[in-house]
Amino acid sequence: MAGIRDLGVGIGWRSEIDLTVERLPGVDFVEVVAENLHIGHLPESVTLLLERGVPVLPHAVSLSLGSADQVDLRRVEHLGAVAEAVGAPMVSDHVCFVRAGGLDSGHLMPVPRTRDALDVLVANVRLAQRNLPVPLALENVAALLEWPDGELSEGQFLAELVERTDCWLLVDVANLYANARNIGTDPQRFLDEIPLERLAYVHVAGGEQHGDIYHDTHAHAVLPEVLEVLDELCSRVAPPGVLLERDDNYPSDTEIAGELAAIRAVVDKHRD
Amino acid sequence: MTEIVNESSLSSARERLAARQAELLNALLANGPAPTGFDEQRLGVERRALLSKRRGIVRMLGPEVADELGDRFRLLFDAYAAEYPRRAGSRAREDAAAFEEWCRACGELSEKRKARWKFWQSN
Amino acid sequence: MATSTTARGTRLPPEQIGYLVAGPGRAAETALARLLDADLVRVSRDGLVSAVHQTELGASTAVETVILVNLRNTIRFDAVVRNAAKSAEMRTLHQQLRARRLTRNPRPRLAAWWVFLAIGGVLSLAAFLEPWTLFGAVGFLGVAYWTYGAKPLTRAGRAALKDVTASDRVLAVALEGFRGRIGNQSAGELFGLPQSVVKMLPRKKKRKARATSAAGCGSGCGSSSCGGSSCSSGSSSSCSGGGSSCGGGGGGGD
Numbered sequence: 001m002a003g004i005r006d007l008g009v010g011i012g013w014r015s016e017i018d019l020t021v022e023r024l025p026g027v028d029f030v031e032v033v034a035e036n037l038h039i040g041h042l043p044e045s046v047t048l049l050l051e052r053g054v055p056v057l058p059h060a061v062s063l064s065l066g067s068a069d070q071v072d073l074r075r076v077e078h079l080g081a082v083a084e085a086v087g088a089p090m091v092s093d094h095v096c097f098v099r100a101g102g103l104d105s106g107h108l109m110p111v112p113r114t115r116d117a118l119d120v121l122v123a124n125v126r127l128a129q130r131n132l133p134v135p136l137a138l139e140n141v142a143a144l145l146e147w148p149d150g151e152l153s154e155g156q157f158l159a160e161l162v163e164r165t166d167c168w169l170l171v172d173v174a175n176l177y178a179n180a181r182n183i184g185t186d187p188q189r190f191l192d193e194i195p196l197e198r199l200a201y202v203h204v205a206g207g208e209q210h211g212d213i214y215h216d217t218h219a220h221a222v223l224p225e226v227l228e229v230l231d232e233l234c235s236r237v238a239p240p241g242v243l244l245e246r247d248d249n250y251p252s253d254t255e256i257a258g259e260l261a262a263i264r265a266v267v268d269k270h271r272d
Numbered sequence: 273m274t275e276i277v278n279e280s281s282l283s284s285a286r287e288r289l290a291a292r293q294a295e296l297l298n299a300l301l302a303n304g305p306a307p308t309g310f311d312e313q314r315l316g317v318e319r320r321a322l323l324s325k326r327r328g329i330v331r332m333l334g335p336e337v338a339d340e341l342g343d344r345f346r347l348l349f350d351a352y353a354a355e356y357p358r359r360a361g362s363r364a365r366e367d368a369a370a371f372e373e374w375c376r377a378c379g380e381l382s383e384k385r386k387a388r389w390k391f392w393q394s395n
Numbered sequence: 396m397a398t399s400t401t402a403r404g405t406r407l408p409p410e411q412i413g414y415l416v417a418g419p420g421r422a423a424e425t426a427l428a429r430l431l432d433a434d435l436v437r438v439s440r441d442g443l444v445s446a447v448h449q450t451e452l453g454a455s456t457a458v459e460t461v462i463l464v465n466l467r468n469t470i471r472f473d474a475v476v477r478n479a480a481k482s483a484e485m486r487t488l489h490q491q492l493r494a495r496r497l498t499r500n501p502r503p504r505l506a507a508w509w510v511f512l513a514i515g516g517v518l519s520l521a522a523f524l525e526p527w528t529l530f531g532a533v534g535f536l537g538v539a540y541w542t543y544g545a546k547p548l549t550r551a552g553r554a555a556l557k558d559v560t561a562s563d564r565v566l567a568v569a570l571e572g573f574r575g576r577i578g579n580q581s582a583g584e585l586f587g588l589p590q591s592v593v594k595m596l597p598r599k600k601k602r603k604a605r606a607t608s609a610a611g612c613g614s615g616c617g618s619s620s621c622g623g624s625s626c627s628s629g630s631s632s633s634c635s636g637g638g639s640s641c642g643g644g645g646g647g648g649d
Contacts, residue, residue: 016469018440023587045440068290099360101294103301106326106358112292116285123282144318147292148309213317248328252434252447335468 005089007055007201007241009264011256014246018045020253026260027054031243034058034082034091042085056086057201059093063128065138066097066111071124076131083134090200092137092170093128095121095158112147113157125165137168137200142178142216154185155193162198169194171239172203173229174216180229181214187229191236201241204230204263219248222259227266234270242267301357323353326367333368340381348375407555410456413569414492415552421572422488423479424596426458428568431586436466442592443469457484473595497552504544511539574598 008028013021015036021027022045030049037043037058050056060079063071083091096108111117129136140158152160162169171194179185204227206220222244233239242263246256298304300319306312327349331338338345352374358367375381407415413425427444430436435453438444446466454460461484462475470478479485492498515535522529548556561567561577564585568575573583573593583593 015441016439016443016445017437019587019589020437043440068286068293070286097293100290100297102360103294103297104358104360104362105297105301105322106329106364107322109293109296112289116289119282119285120289144321145310145314215321249449250437250445250447253437254434339468 005240007057007243009260009267010201010241010243011260012059012243012245012247013046013049013056014250015043015045017246017250017256018043020250020256021045022048024253024257024260026257026264029055029057029241029243031057031059031092031245032082032086034060034079035062037082037085039078039081039085046086050086055089057088058082058086058091060091061093061108062098063093063124064096064098065093065124065128066095066109066117066121067099067124068097068120069099071128073127073131076128080132080134083132088134090135090137090168091132092139092168092200094139094141095161096141108141110141110143110145110147113150113152113154114147115151118152118157118160121161122164125161125167129165129167135168135200137170139170139172139203140175140179142172142175143183144213144215146183153189153193154179155190158194162195167198168200169198170200170203171233172205172245173233174203174205174207174222174226174245177223177226177229178207178214178216181209187232191233196233196237199237199239201243202230202233202239203243203245204259205245206259217248218245221251221255222262227262230263231266231269234267238271239267297357301353303354323350326353326358329364330368330371333365334372337368337372337375337381341375344380348378348380407559408456409565409569410458411488411492411497412556412559412566414488415497415548415556416570417572419480419485419489420476421569422485423458423462423476424572425565425569426456426462426479427475428565428573428582428586429455430459430462432563432565435463438472438586438588438592440589440592442472442595444472444475445469456488458482458488460484471595472592473597476596492552495551496549497555498547499545499549501547502541502545505542508539508542508544511535511542515539572596 009026010029010031011021011024011027013030013032021030030046032046037046046056058079060075063075063079065071079091079093082088094108095111097111098105098108111121125136125138138158138161140154158169161167176185176187176190180187204222205216205218206222207214207216207218207226208220209215230242244256244259244263250256292307295304295307296310299306299310299315300322306315327346330349331345341348349371352371356370356374372381376383409429410422410425414422427436430453431438433453435447436444437447444466446463449467451460451463454463458479461482462479465478466475489498512535515532515538518528518532518535522532559566559570561570561582564582567577567582567585571577571582573581573586573588574596575582577585581590581593583590
């Protein structure tokens with residue numbers, strides 16, 4: 001498969017800020033949460049963006065590809081159907097598990113970085129890929145706790161996942177920053193270890209420091225430190241796209257435009 | 273690098289992983305015992321983060337219930353959440369509805385809200 | 396910020412202009428327009444309004460404050476206007492306008508008011524011959540004055556609106572409502588609101604639309620439909636549109 005086309009700078013489309021997303025200058029692409037869309041009833045705003053030629057990428061949060069159980073094919077099918085409905089060039093989910101032992105955590109939980117977990121993840125990803133109409137990109141998550149007895153670094157774990165499944169990577173620099181703060185991941189080493197030629201695009205998001213823990217809230221401003229991680233990434237590779245995620249406590253249009261401009265400034269700095 | 277993972281070794285890997293993941297979620301969501309090897313303090317941080325996220329979603333889906341409960345909302349929700357961890361496959365709206373029912377059964381909500389909630393659910 | 400000058404030289408904010416033009420519903424629309432203009436609230440395509448910050452910081456009037464406080468949860472666009480129009484803060488605003496003699500209690504005009512005037516006139520003339528008929532003349536002329544009716548705006552109120560034009564989008568809402576038209580687009584479109592959202596607000600029926608503009612305005616915003624308020628017959632810019640400016644008050648009534 002050839003490289004990913006240039007996406008530019010984008011923002012996560014959410015119904016609460018649909019008009020904002022439509023009128024913001026410099027939104028080159030958007031991402032929609034696949035679970036929130038119903039086939040046959042696309043939101044008017046999404047249809048309008050598609051008519052304008054803005055690429056719409058489905059982003060899933062519930063495949064739970066890192067679960068010990070086999071992946072739920074109905075969820076994969078829905079993701080694929082959303083991709084076809086919006087004519088997306090690719091879809092994405094996370095390297096995480098959401099469900100286990102009959103419970104639902106309601107959040108993206110990190111998987112243990114063991115051979116066992118990697119084998120299961122690879123099997124689940126391959127099954128999902130066989131049932132998807134477009135390539136799949138997988139995103140690193142933010143962890144508040146570290147599994148014991150990890151056998152691989154996060155970068156090694158993702159590198160091997162890409163090698164064995166041929167998936168793409170969606171690198172969330174805010175999650176990388178969170179892991180650096182919370183569980184001691186080394187961002188430099190992470191970026192050295194992952195295959196950057198398989199980078200689909202990048203996520204940037206805001207968060208908040210609470211005591212010694214950084215919370216990846218998607219409800220606060222993007223920290224300058226997160227933009228520094230983006231800067232580090234851009235110094236190694238020109239990312240095909242960078243997307244701002246905001247899920248709650250939406251700021252004014254002006255503030256969102258400011259965050260997009262700050263992201264674009266970092267990306268452009270390395271393109272000149 | 274071997275590309276073919278033996279089927280039987282994969283299924284035993286699934287079993288081992290299932291046990292570990294279930295143990296962790298049970299500790300985080302259902303007050304189960306802490307799995308060995310984890311930082312106890314971080315388990316607490318994660319438990320509170322998950323609870324806070326779930327509480328925020330239920331508040332967003334049922335603002336009238338949260339408003340009526342006022343200051344009691346947080347304590348009541350936390351008690352409910354520990355007793356009823358979210359089941360795999362359940363929906364957030366079901367969680368919000370179940371919490372409201374639970375509050376009503378405890379006598380924490382007035383009866384007149386019921387009709388309105390049912391009307392909202394039917395949409 | 397848009398202001399107007401009353402006869403006494405005081406500045407009238409857009410929300411009060413909205414009240415004088417079409418009552419509490421319009422004042423509520425104007426307050427919401429001001430908040431939108433200041434980037435303090437946002438509206439989504441499905442018509443849900445949310446506060447940009449979870450504080451009332453930035454509100455410039457009591458009505459704006461009550462709107463922001465209620466927006467801790469998202470609320471439908473039309474409900475925001477309706478709730479603000481019915482709020483205690485809006486009643487206070489009405490009292491302030493009355494205290495400043497910009498508005499008063501309106502009285503409907505009786506169709507036969509002129510009969511009393513005529514009888515009063517005849518009796519006045521008769522008083523030259525029979526002075527005791529003067530009492531009757533005064534009585535009939537009084538009744539004629541009463542049944543002639545009173546518009547909700549006082550002379551000072553009309554003067555305050557005299558030179559107000561839709562010079563910015565907040566004033567455009569004050570004068571025409573979100574549903575009203577400014578040139579070839581609706582005032583709502585000046586805020587980037589889709590028609591589906593703007594149309595959540597009720598459009599008032601153009602009762603007596605064929606009648607004179609003064610009567611049309613008076614009845615369009617009678618005491619019941621606009622909560623005891625007002626529409627200026629003197630303000631040509633707001634009323635010449637044939638009642639549309641009186642309509643779209645949005646939420647004064649149910």
